[in-house]
Amino acid sequence: MADAAHLGVKGVSKRYGAATVLESIDLDMARGELVTLLGPSGCGKTTLLRVIAGLVRADTGTLSLAGRDVTRMPPYRRNVGVVFQSYALFPHLDVAGNVAFGLNLKRLPKAEIEAKVRRVLALVHLEALAERPIRALSGGQQQRVALARALAVEPSVVLFDEALSALDRKLREAMQVELRQLLTSIGATAVFVTHDQEEALTMSDRIAVMHRGRIDQLADPRTLYDRPATSFALSFVGQSFRLSGRVVASEPGLSVIDTAAGQLRAPKQFLTGSDVIVATRPEHAHLGHATLGPGDNSLAGTVSNVTFQGPRSLVEVRIGDAFLTVQMPGRSAAPPIGSEVTVGWPIAETLIFPAEGEP
Amino acid sequence: MAGLTRERRTAYLLGLPAALITAALFLVPLALLFAVSFTGADGFSLSAYARLFGSEHYLWVIGNSLQLALITTLVTLVIAYPASFAIARAKGVWRSLLLGSLLLPLAASVIVKAFAWTILLRSTGIVNNTLIALGLIHEPIRMIFTETALVIGAVNVFLPFMILPIFAVVAQMDERLTEAAATLGAGPVAAFWRVTVPVTLPGVIAGIALVFSLTVSAYVVPTLLIGERYPTLPSTIAKAYLLTNEGSFGAAAGVVLLTIALAVVIVSSRLGKAPGAAR
Ligand SMILES: Nc1ncnc2c1ncn2[C@@H]1O[C@H](COP(=O)(O)OP(=O)(O)OP(=O)(O)O)[C@@H](O)[C@H]1O
Numbered sequence: 001m002a003d004a005a006h007l008g009v010k011g012v013s014k015r016y017g018a019a020t021v022l023e024s025i026d027l028d029m030a031r032g033e034l035v036t037l038l039g040p041s042g043c044g045k046t047t048l049l050r051v052i053a054g055l056v057r058a059d060t061g062t063l064s065l066a067g068r069d070v071t072r073m074p075p076y077r078r079n080v081g082v083v084f085q086s087y088a089l090f091p092h093l094d095v096a097g098n099v100a101f102g103l104n105l106k107r108l109p110k111a112e113i114e115a116k117v118r119r120v121l122a123l124v125h126l127e128a129l130a131e132r133p134i135r136a137l138s139g140g141q142q143q144r145v146a147l148a149r150a151l152a153v154e155p156s157v158v159l160f161d162e163a164l165s166a167l168d169r170k171l172r173e174a175m176q177v178e179l180r181q182l183l184t185s186i187g188a189t190a191v192f193v194t195h196d197q198e199e200a201l202t203m204s205d206r207i208a209v210m211h212r213g214r215i216d217q218l219a220d221p222r223t224l225y226d227r228p229a230t231s232f233a234l235s236f237v238g239q240s241f242r243l244s245g246r247v248v249a250s251e252p253g254l255s256v257i258d259t260a261a262g263q264l265r266a267p268k269q270f271l272t273g274s275d276v277i278v279a280t281r282p283e284h285a286h287l288g289h290a291t292l293g294p295g296d297n298s299l300a301g302t303v304s305n306v307t308f309q310g311p312r313s314l315v316e317v318r319i320g321d322a323f324l325t326v327q328m329p330g331r332s333a334a335p336p337i338g339s340e341v342t343v344g345w346p347i348a349e350t351l352i353f354p355a356e357g358e359p
Numbered sequence: 360m361a362g363l364t365r366e367r368r369t370a371y372l373l374g375l376p377a378a379l380i381t382a383a384l385f386l387v388p389l390a391l392l393f394a395v396s397f398t399g400a401d402g403f404s405l406s407a408y409a410r411l412f413g414s415e416h417y418l419w420v421i422g423n424s425l426q427l428a429l430i431t432t433l434v435t436l437v438i439a440y441p442a443s444f445a446i447a448r449a450k451g452v453w454r455s456l457l458l459g460s461l462l463l464p465l466a467a468s469v470i471v472k473a474f475a476w477t478i479l480l481r482s483t484g485i486v487n488n489t490l491i492a493l494g495l496i497h498e499p500i501r502m503i504f505t506e507t508a509l510v511i512g513a514v515n516v517f518l519p520f521m522i523l524p525i526f527a528v529v530a531q532m533d534e535r536l537t538e539a540a541a542t543l544g545a546g547p548v549a550a551f552w553r554v555t556v557p558v559t560l561p562g563v564i565a566g567i568a569l570v571f572s573l574t575v576s577a578y579v580v581p582t583l584l585i586g587e588r589y590p591t592l593p594s595t596i597a598k599a600y601l602l603t604n605e606g607s608f609g610a611a612a613g614v615v616l617l618t619i620a621l622a623v624v625i626v627s628s629r630l631g632k633a634p635g636a637a638r
């Protein structure tokens with residue numbers, strides 16, 4: 001399996017002085033796969049990308065790419081494309097010159113280079129700007145040139161370090177969809193770095209949630225959202241409602257947890273006495289006694305805010321010192337602010353994590 | 360397009376006062392210099408130029424000036440280019456120290472520096488004494504009043520004018536550019552010639568223009584460090600005005616000097632703007 005991986009990262013660690021920036025990272029990617037490294041600032045995303053590109057040498061671990069061991073290979077032999085956050089376009093060359101840079105180094109025949117440049121520029125819709133100097137381009141156009149320049153040499157893998165973050169929101173969202181379609185259509189293997197979870201969900205086949213130099217979870221977006229492996233992955237992707245508590249009873253496939261707000265059940269066995277985090281996604285929650293079934297958790301709370309949004313109302317309920325926002329269809333009457341309510345959600349949709357290693 | 364011309368007009372108007380001052384302080388004296396250089400005993404004459412270009416001696420003098428400027432420019436460039444990278448890559452205190460050691464000597468007069476070199480390089484100077492003490496030589500070697508002393512002094516005096524413009528460009532250069540080149544398949548040598556050099560070229564050109572025009576018109580350094588053995592255009596001008604009282608001849612030499620310096624500046628600014636040059 002690992003031998004078949006197109007990009008194989010195995011046991012990669014990197015320290016700067018006393019700080020461990022990457023800690024035994026494993027990441028296998030199939031050919032044509034789009035993977036996002038998602039995590040907060042300083043968790044090591046850029047460093048991992050630079051290790052893959054060969055711009056930083058890892059302390060331990062091995063790297064393989066397209067069937068070659070590239071652990072000790074310098075960046076200029078790896079055939080890895082990088083789209084930098086700052087784009088790093090060559091200011092002394094025009095658009096076509098930038099795109100042709102890597103092809104010129106391969107000493108291909110001139111006509112072939114020209115044809116390739118034209119083809120790649122067409123791919124990113126920049127045919128008309130081939131002769132423009134770089135300084136006369138908008139941010140979005142520069143981004144496309146950077147992409148075209150990286151793709152022109154047909155790299156084994158393309159790496160994007162927050163490549164879209166310099167664009168304004170609308171353009172960024174359009175580019176996310178377009179970029180994904182483009183990369184899929186040419187069958188590129190790509191690694192994106194971002195700390196924008198929506199970008200990660202839009203762009204990727206799989207997401208690697210990084211936390212303090214480790215990959216907490218590597219999964220497809222659906223699994224990551226529904227079954228986060230750690231409480232960090234839970235809090236970093238999507239909204240969640242979380243309470244801390246202690247397991248007071250357990251049996252195979254079930255734990256009973258005492259929290260400050262009341263007793264809850266979770267569908268996973270934890271040792272009695274262990275400190276845990278219990279959580280659920282807000283969309284699983286519903287209001288009122290009448291809706292409760294035998295397979296539900298329930299807690300009492302106070303309505304602290306109601307927001308009417310047309311098709312729905314958002315009811316914010318305070319439970320202990322945590323807040324849970326419950327969606328109600330627009331037509332049903334929302335309870336008044338300050339009223340006591342009961343919130344319920346299925347035990348099956350209850351997540352439980354050990355409390356240790358909380359951020 | 361119409362908006363552009365209006366912007367242009369405003370810019371010209373705003374520049375007018377400065378232009379007037381420049382005209383009064385520079386153009387009028389220059390015009391006088393020109394006029395005098397074309398004046399002989401009885402009115403208009405090319406005799407000063409004929410003398411300058413007609414004699415082997417003065418062609419040799421012009422050659423000396425060009426040679427000194429060329430060598431000094433080359434030597435400062437070779438030192439300044441890597442030095443600029445060293446300063447730009449240096450961190451914190453080191454960077455301040457390096458920049459300070461570059462800027463501080465600018466505060467000292469060129470006369471002081473030239474005299475300092477005469478003291479260091481004379482037969483009983485510290486350089487000779489050290490070499491003798493180390494047993495590398497047995498008797499003092501002649502260093503002062505040699506071409507070597509001249510180039511050492513000129514390089515010392517003009518080096519900052521090469522480093523500063525190059526450093527300014529290097530410090531601004533995005534380090535990611537060479538990394539980008541590497542990921543596109545450029546080894547260190549290719550990345551240097553295809554990215555680093557062209558991107559820093561404007562600084563190099565500015566430095567060359569500055570050092571060449573400063574050296575070609577340098578008076579103090581050649582006079583103190585080599586003297587009569589190596590006459591240059593500036594020393595010829597000084598002699599014409601101060602010793603032999605040949606104003607017209609001095610003016611003609613001045614015009615030639617000015618033309619050389621101007622040509623270098625114009626050519627280099629053209630090169631700096633050429634398509635393909637970074638900005
Ligand atoms: N060259 C270096 N020397 C010392 N420390 C470094 C170096 N490069 C990175 N680090 C440290 O390594 C850690 C991870 O850095 P990295 O740039 O990989 O984070 P990141 O996940 O990309 O963060 P961001 O989202 O802010 O870009 C940071 O704490 C950073 O300070």
Ligand SMILES: [Mg+2]
Binds near residue numbers: 045046047
């Ligand atoms: Mg980063």
